[in-house]
Amino acid sequence: MNITEKILARASGKTSVSPDDVVFVNVDKVMVHDVSGPGVMAVFEKLRKTGMKIDKIWDPERVWVAEDHFVPAADKISAQNIVLLTNFTKQFGIKKHFKYGMGQYGICHTLSHEEAMVLPGEVYVGGDSHTNTTGALGAFAAGLGHTDVAYVLLNGKIWFKVPETLFFKLNGKLPDHVMAKDLILKIIGDIGTDGAAYKTMQFGGIGISEMSVESRLTLTNMTTEAGAKSGIVEPDQKLRDYFAERGVTKYDEVHGDADAQYEKIYEYEGSEMEPIVAKPFSPDNTVVARDLSSVELDKAYIGSCTGAKLEDLRAAAKILKGKTVKIRTEVLPAAMSIFRKAMEEGLLKIFMDAGAVVGPPTCGACCGAHMGVLAKDEICISTTNRNFPGRMGHVESQTYLASPLVAAASAVTGKITDPRDIK
Amino acid sequence: MEPFKKISSIATPLDKVNVDTDQIVPKQFLKLIQRTGFGQYLFYDWRYEKGVPKKDFILNDPAYENSKILLARDNFGCGSSREHAVWALDDYGFKVIISTSFADIFYNNCFKNGILPIRVPDEILQKLFSTKRTIEIDLEDQSIKADGIQVSFDIEPHWKKILLEGLDDIAMTLQHEDAIIRYEKSHKV
Numbered sequence: 001m002n003i004t005e006k007i008l009a010r011a012s013g014k015t016s017v018s019p020d021d022v023v024f025v026n027v028d029k030v031m032v033h034d035v036s037g038p039g040v041m042a043v044f045e046k047l048r049k050t051g052m053k054i055d056k057i058w059d060p061e062r063v064w065v066a067e068d069h070f071v072p073a074a075d076k077i078s079a080q081n082i083v084l085l086t087n088f089t090k091q092f093g094i095k096k097h098f099k100y101g102m103g104q105y106g107i108c109h110t111l112s113h114e115e116a117m118v119l120p121g122e123v124y125v126g127g128d129s130h131t132n133t134t135g136a137l138g139a140f141a142a143g144l145g146h147t148d149v150a151y152v153l154l155n156g157k158i159w160f161k162v163p164e165t166l167f168f169k170l171n172g173k174l175p176d177h178v179m180a181k182d183l184i185l186k187i188i189g190d191i192g193t194d195g196a197a198y199k200t201m202q203f204g205g206i207g208i209s210e211m212s213v214e215s216r217l218t219l220t221n222m223t224t225e226a227g228a229k230s231g232i233v234e235p236d237q238k239l240r241d242y243f244a245e246r247g248v249t250k251y252d253e254v255h256g257d258a259d260a261q262y263e264k265i266y267e268y269e270g271s272e273m274e275p276i277v278a279k280p281f282s283p284d285n286t287v288v289a290r291d292l293s294s295v296e297l298d299k300a301y302i303g304s305c306t307g308a309k310l311e312d313l314r315a316a317a318k319i320l321k322g323k324t325v326k327i328r329t330e331v332l333p334a335a336m337s338i339f340r341k342a343m344e345e346g347l348l349k350i351f352m353d354a355g356a357v358v359g360p361p362t363c364g365a366c367c368g369a370h371m372g373v374l375a376k377d378e379i380c381i382s383t384t385n386r387n388f389p390g391r392m393g394h395v396e397s398q399t400y401l402a403s404p405l406v407a408a409a410s411a412v413t414g415k416i417t418d419p420r421d422i423k
Numbered sequence: 424m425e426p427f428k429k430i431s432s433i434a435t436p437l438d439k440v441n442v443d444t445d446q447i448v449p450k451q452f453l454k455l456i457q458r459t460g461f462g463q464y465l466f467y468d469w470r471y472e473k474g475v476p477k478k479d480f481i482l483n484d485p486a487y488e489n490s491k492i493l494l495a496r497d498n499f500g501c502g503s504s505r506e507h508a509v510w511a512l513d514d515y516g517f518k519v520i521i522s523t524s525f526a527d528i529f530y531n532n533c534f535k536n537g538i539l540p541i542r543v544p545d546e547i548l549q550k551l552f553s554t555k556r557t558i559e560i561d562l563e564d565q566s567i568k569a570d571g572i573q574v575s576f577d578i579e580p581h582w583k584k585i586l587l588e589g590l591d592d593i594a595m596t597l598q599h600e601d602a603i604i605r606y607e608k609s610h611k612v
Contacts, residue, residue: 035453035454035505036505038454039506042457042458043458043506045458046458047591050591069450069453070454075454077454078454080454081454127504128503128504129502129503129504129528131504143504143528144504144528144531145504145505145506145509145529145531145532145535146505146506146532147506147535147536148531148532148535193441193498194497194498194501194524194526197498197524197526197527198527227498227501227526227527229527281441282440282441367445367450368449368450369450386443386502388441388445388446388501388502389446389468390445390446390449390468391443391445391502395468395469
């Protein structure tokens, strides 16, 4: 069995499972945020109307809550939503609620790894499609709709059909000007936005072993854009060190067997990779960045669970140091802990000296909610994950998806720019 | 939920690929806490310009006013996992969505809200797009009939039962939980 099959087998009390088996698994962790939380509450209300009594949930210790989509409160309704979410966590005794303005908080997927909320070998579900991100920690991580999350909150279990696994093997290290974001955009361009529908995308090979945990999280994050059920990377020493830095040393790792089966293996040569950009209006609409050097931009956005982790900010700062931005540029670290480290390392000063604005952690403009959305016909280069019509604002605005290096280089020139072309 | 009955209706052809849930219900409406009334926000940014219906958008064509079937292209329902998207389609009146492929979370969300998503090969979808007549969907028989077309479609038995009997997925699984646990226990070494 491969790692995903072994995790699902263990969580369902079976000795072995195969793709397409339906298994009823025990869930280790579940997450809701300020969109899915109220959605789940609406499902609870519906159930109550049918006569069901809901005064407790399965295990408040295994549930955690993030405020990320509409904080800082975008308007009166989102402010009210946070109050509702807070009442919900109080009512059900959920202690792990990361509140805006009270120490650590940030984008739910970023907190999942920054705060070690999910451990290797666990089954983790969340009320958000990018829950896949957390699979880079060697866990089975999948997003669910509100009804399914409500079900898990009541029962601690959920059905899954064991997915087939596509294995993406990276031979060799990525060059310095290429980031994990370029690799995942290249893969999505190759297999399409439904190329991994109901499948697991597993990443391995020497290039992945060489890669930091944060980079791996960028890969698993965007498996969602290829339609994947989940994304995963096997645990290794780098991951153990990552957890040890967070004071966590006890967990039960799962590894695939030597004869693990994969539906298909794709190979990529690290040294051949180039900076890639996804053009509007789909993440699979990819070309090499240099082909777009005539595209004039209105804005650069460095943010989100995909592209505002500490190493993403370091990459952007490397380009922006001593430069001045030509277009409006926003940097929103993905969590308060990252914001603090970026401050301590002097990265925020580099951004500000270059003329960029630094904002608080939030999903913000990535999902077009607030904090810098786009006007009609505006064109943005962004380190985020989606560029469907209207994703970051007006339905006739345009978003190009790119790595933090490309986004920062483009901020300097005002046009889409390969980082190698910045002197 | 209402049991799913045979549906006969003209189909609304939404000729777009990769329709993501943010287009189905834009984010500005996610903050609402109720589960009903989302139909008015369905495809909002495509449907309205400054609050006025856009003439060139298919849902605003009077010919499709009472349509219960939506035809869409590849990868319908991709993007955010928001279940509001399904709530909006249901509230608007769509009971069947036919496409070549659906995003996984969206597909599952449909069944939990009484909507039947049907996957068909591209050539069948093409034919359905070109028919202007009524399409008949029979879930019991798993068939689509329209204008000289007659094809069957696949559906997992679990989902078929839930829709035909109008069962709530949560209620149904709870009802069977004991049996499931017994089964799980008996299969443990």
